Amino acid sequence: MKKSRLFILALDGTPFTLLQRLFREGVMPNLKKLAEGAVFKQMDSVQPPVSSSAWASFMTGKTPAQHGILGFVDRTPADMNWYVPNADHLRAKTIWEILSEQGKRVFVMNVPVTFPPKPINGISICGFLGNDIRKGTWPPEIGTLLKARGYRIDADTELAKTNLSAFMEHLFTVLEKRFETMRSFYAQEHWDVFMTHIMETDRLHHFFWEYFEQGHTAYKARFLDLYRRIDWEIGRILAESGEDSAFLLLSDHGFCTLHYAVYLNRWLADNGYLFFKSNPPSDLHNIAPHSRAYSLYPGRIYLNLKGRERDGSVEQGLPYEQLRTELAQRLKTFLDPAGRPVVKQILRREEVYPEASAAEAAMLPDLIAIPHKGYDLKGDLWHASLIDKTVFNGMHTEDDAFVLAKDILIPEGRFSIDTLFKAVEGFFD
Ligand SMILES: [Zn+2]
Known part of the structure; x- marks a missing residue:
């Protein structure tokens, strides 16, 4: 039976090979079970494999050359001014705008390059590089509400530079608030497509990847705990979702140790x-x-x-x-x-x-x-x-993102993240 609604969960920077390992080690039983009944495979990022470029490609189906987001900073050659590329610089319509025009109800939360927010048929909560949640939502009044609830766009990465173990615990707090917010909208809102993006995995990897790989006692345990927490939430979503939902889970690039x-x-x-x-x-x-x-x-x-x-x-x-x-x-x-x-x-x-x-x-x-x-x-x-050598000990890779598709058709063989735009568009055809 064709499903009518699509739930998308993005785990920023989660490598395919890491998930394979976590499945083997029993850390993510819910996701493992879901993967066994779905298409689960390795996927490529874009060039450059940075979050802004990759998520802009996912949302528009374009390459970075075409959509114009090539990093966290760019320059206009004629005046040599720096600027931070955001949603205003995107040269193509997003999947959220396109589905809105088709009358679909959209919920999208924390995806990079969704600031400043665009009017859509539904709710948009900005992600990475948005600097003020009160100005980062559509409709606008939601931002003030989220601010009052202690919701954060991103973890405070400055804390990692002064107190790494405090930063690790802070990641759990930010993630908890993200899930709490996701659940409240999931329960209250009518939606056709519902996407939540988790940035905390990327942050975890940037500061703790080497500790994880080397088996650092305390940090490795908490690293795995964060994935256990995500898996638990996935289990809850699966248990609560009706028969009418398809699932798309993905990351935007892989990770490796940074020397x-x-x-x-x-x-x-x-x-x-x-x-x-x-x-x-x-x-x-x-x-x-x-x-x-x-x-x-x-x-x-x-x-x-x-x-x-x-x-x-x-x-x-x-x-x-x-x-x-x-x-x-x-x-x-x-x-x-x-x-x-x-x-x-x-x-x-x-x-x-x-x-x-x-x-x-x-x-x-x-x-x-x-x-x-x-x-x-x-x-x-x-x-x-x-x-x-800096406090960062994990870095992005281009070749080890993942995609998991259940009841949504994705192409066979190897492809890069921009290809999924057509899969989402095609789901609602
Ligand atoms: Zn990323």
Whole structure:
């Protein structure tokens, strides 16, 4: 029997291979049981595999080149201003807007890049990079109510830098509030599609992944507890859902242990490609005109191209191509203190985004550096060292997201997260 309603649960940054392990170890019996009667497989993220880009692709069915969200920060080359890409910068309609137009009732909570909120037929509660819940909901009055209830858009990651064990407990508090809010809307609201996004898994991994892998006694136990808590909630949802519901569970990228943060702009400066008008530089306006390249997180390298960048000095045509080749070759020889290569691959824009139009291409990086696992290519304009170890010990991977589909048709074989847009759209056809 075809189901009429769709429940979507997003676990940010939960790897397919982690779930396989948790199933084997008996940590998530409810999800395991659900997976056994469903399609459960590994899925690809997008390039770059950051949450904003990946969830924007899920919501629009477009690649990052097409929807325009390529990270947590971007630049307009004509004036070299920084901006934080949000829902206003999305160049395509979201699945929530499309389903609303079809008269479907939508509930969507905590998905990244849903701030500022758009009018939909239902309820939208903003996620990651929204900075004020009171301005982050549709209809607007819900935000004040959530604020009063102590609901948070995201955990306080600053706490992790000063008190890691307090941050671990804080994650449980934030997750509890998220589930409490989800349950109250789930019970009260009439809906056709109901999506909740959990950010706490991503936060857990960024700060505790290495502890988990190494078997740190206290942190590993709490790491597993967080997944047990999620599994318990999944069990409750399954028990309460009627015969008419289909289920789609997914993540947006995988995770692995992070060994080093690598500061690409520092490498460019040390190697004579990047100069500043003042030191330390405060923003992109401080880049000196004779600079030839600069970088934004993660691994996005832009040449200081004449006619595109405000103070561009690299000539178009052959000089541009020669510089791309030179940078690609030199970055491949970049070694960490132990003599291991940092950069796995340097790709040209047109290799990663062959679908981009000329207008879209101007906003895209000229080179994309893909690091070996364990190295995060940071975008800080200036950093005291080239490489260091930070409080972050987990980092995103492109190839190990998961998807679980029960009573909703998804394509066979391997695909990336943007493909699921059509699956959701098709469910309501
Ligand atoms: Zn993510």
